[in-house]
Amino acid sequence: MKVKVLSRNPDDYVRETKLDIQRVPRNYDPTLHPFEVNREYTRALNATKLERVFAKPFLASLDGHKDGVNCMAKHAKSLSKLLSGSCDGELKVWDLTKHECVRTLQAHEGFVRGIVVRFCGTSFFTAGDDKTIKQWKMESPGYGEEEEPLNTILGKTVFTGLDHHQKDGVFATCGQQVDIWDEQRSSPIRSFTWGVDSFSAVRFNPVETELLASCASDRSIVLYDMRESAPLKKVIMTMRSNTVCWNPMEAYYFTCSNEDYNLYTYDMRFLDRPITVHMDHVSAVLDVDYSPTGKEFVSASFDKTIRIFPKDGGRSREVYHTKRMQHVICVKWSADNKFILSGSDEMNIRLWKANAAEKLGVLTPREKVAVNYSQKLKEKFQHHPQIRRIAHHRHLPKSIFHQTKELRVMKEARRRKERNVRKHSRPGAVPVVSEKEKHVVTVVK
């Protein structure tokens, strides 16, 4: 007879010395691993719950301004520097690693309306309510030297916004009209007007570097090409936009933050309807900034909260608020995609984590694997009701919670009324207007 009985050599299965790692032989046969879906679901549930447990996004508060923070600028080359300008004309340069202010200078009398760092990182420009644009050196002045701007340009009207070109020595300001300036000249090389009396923000497109967008007070967003002599086109909406921000990865998408509590992402080629309407704030949205990956953006609102939206999602994935943070005026997403900076009108700049449950610092390879695994599990089971309920749950301040409910009731009432009117009138008399088209009045070329 031929016989073989299963006999294992323990030397193959047990480690040789205490200093070795344990041996773990693997067999991926599915019958040895029953209940795959259920176990993965339980792991996903645990991962979601732990994410909520570890979601502590607030990192630090940068204290020092004597008036509300009006605008901020990221350093073009360094991740640890931040510039902020306040409503009393003071400009501070912060070191984010030490949470300290390293340099203070009195930039303007009146509000500092815009700060932008030149692409090379050696100097920066500020524009203020005293009708001046000043260029400053990035290095602090040496011992005994006074803080002096490199260059001062006097304008005729108040400037309300400032942005610099990505590659050339050209910058744009907006006030009563949008001007393009050359750094060496003291008068604008080109001015764009379109019958509007004031503009609130101007931005250069980071990808198609010759394009600009600006928000005008006639509830419109105007697009320009620097090489042309007249503006390209504009889209007029139902309410005014406060700021506009271009998507750093997609050349033709920009997002504007509007007074009607929403943000709109437009494709600049098709301005007749927005690509997405982002609805979640309960008060006017004041500022918006994209993440360097282009997949998400952060918005600051008058309702004392910051929200992070996915670029194609109508609802926010995250909301940050603190009892001490009042109306948030400006917000920036750091260039390493990890941090969010918010400046509010109670004179503080707050540093937040972009992913609230992320562990900062260097992760060991096992930690990275575990993080990736739980991320994938959460993604896989995100639509299951229990997991969705836990993942979406956020604590909101009472005022905002009640305000959202109230807004929902109001919207529902309006919708019901419109439905009733349509039901009781001639078919076709009241056309169905989609949510996206509702907010655009017209596009003018």
Place this chain on the structure above:
Amino acid sequence: MASPGKASVSDSHVGKKKKPPARYWQEETDGEKKGAEDGGRAAEEEPRTQKPKQEEHQREGKRFISGKSDPFPGPAPIPEDRLQKFKRKEKTKKHRRQHYKLRDIITRSEEASEMAQKQAARFDILLPEDAGFLEGDEEEDTYTISQEDIADAVDITSGAKYFNLKLSQFGPYRVDYSKTGRHLLLGGRRGHVACVDWQSKQLMCEINVMESINDVKWLHSETMYAVAQKKWLHIYDSNGIELHCIRKFNDVLRMQFLPYHFLLATASASSFLKYLDVSVGKEVTAICTKTGRLDVMCQNPHNAIIHLGHPNGTVTLWSPNQKEALVKMLCHQGGVRSVTVDKSGTYMVTSGMDKKLKVYDIRALKPLQSYFLPAGASCLSLSQRGLLSATTGDVVQVYKDVCNTPVTKPYMAHRVRGTAWGLSFCPFEDVLGVGHGDGFTSMLVPGAGEPNFDGLDANPYRSAKQRQEWEVKALLEKIQPELISLDPCELGQVDQATFQQRHQDRVQALVSVWKNLIVLLDT
């Protein structure tokens, strides 16, 4: 998915003319395209067996300097049956009207799943052990070969796995092996309980509980076990210390432990089926089955459903979420004596008072085979590799491959010293443990055990530290009892029923509104 594999290997510029890069509108030759795809996939995969194959992929479709072409182009083929073993679901059919994003997500996830299945199938080659076998000579029938002959013919460690424990004082013994197969629990009718590491013959504990014992069962690891004593259910530590006496569970006749749910299911003489969560110590449900004394019980390891056999010939299937049986099957003309289910949850083998042994397909609920045994089988057990052991009185018979093909003669047979009372295959060994009136016999059954265990699931060679880590992870992924149902993959499917129901409700609402409108317009 461009072919990074092709690009990552540095172009050997020798003898090659520089081609302009291929554009997407230009047709590629089939072979090159296939080589590019496979090369891409190979470059992405965790290379364990891929490094020699990668070169093959790059060269596929290209000529070598010598002018010869690759005799084995493309990746190594995977045998179809091995691929079938790892196959999960069929690909979902995509509607034309689906959103393009959804279609994209589904396609991508299915591609990733297929790749994972192929990788797992390829990894099968690297499994270290092979299953056992017993083949007789030309006229010799394998069931005539005695255990002593087998023990002499194999090596000394395997020979030591055949042993008898003479324990005639304390009554017929119930047997249970722990999930890793390392530890053995013996419970005698008259109160003797012993737990042993049977491979090293080390006695862990031995106590007499001074009461009659109906059943013994290991809990999740070798640290705790449950003993169903005459009155109540007791839980002991592996040192023999009594940890709990659970008075709510009275007159327990049979127990089954569901390892991934940490549930101990108990069947009592008063026809109650009760579930106890051993991690938190709470009774999950108590189901009054109203079917009389429950002394035939087994679990389906694939979906954690409990099978109960009844004296009227029916087998009923229970889950803790329903107060009624999920399925009631009439299996035998007399009472059911024993039930067992295989590890993949496909086949159920039952034996009854009508001396028949029947095999059912439990997923389709259809009878497959029916055998006549001259004396009926009092205990049944299925091994990990599909061997069935059946005992009648003091004879133990093992049948090979009972479920698929009709079987005419047993694979092995052995006579034990007393009437067999408990039967259990050892999980990763070629061993069958029989508890009988004269003690315990461990017999060799070549080909019964799964040769390759998974270290992360049940590792017979784990250290105490590994066991503790495993226990924590197992507790974290403990499945809630609400998820126990006939189809364990229910969570992975779209809930069409609820969607249809909601859709119908909406349609009904709209229809009624329309009807009211018509009535209003008419009047």
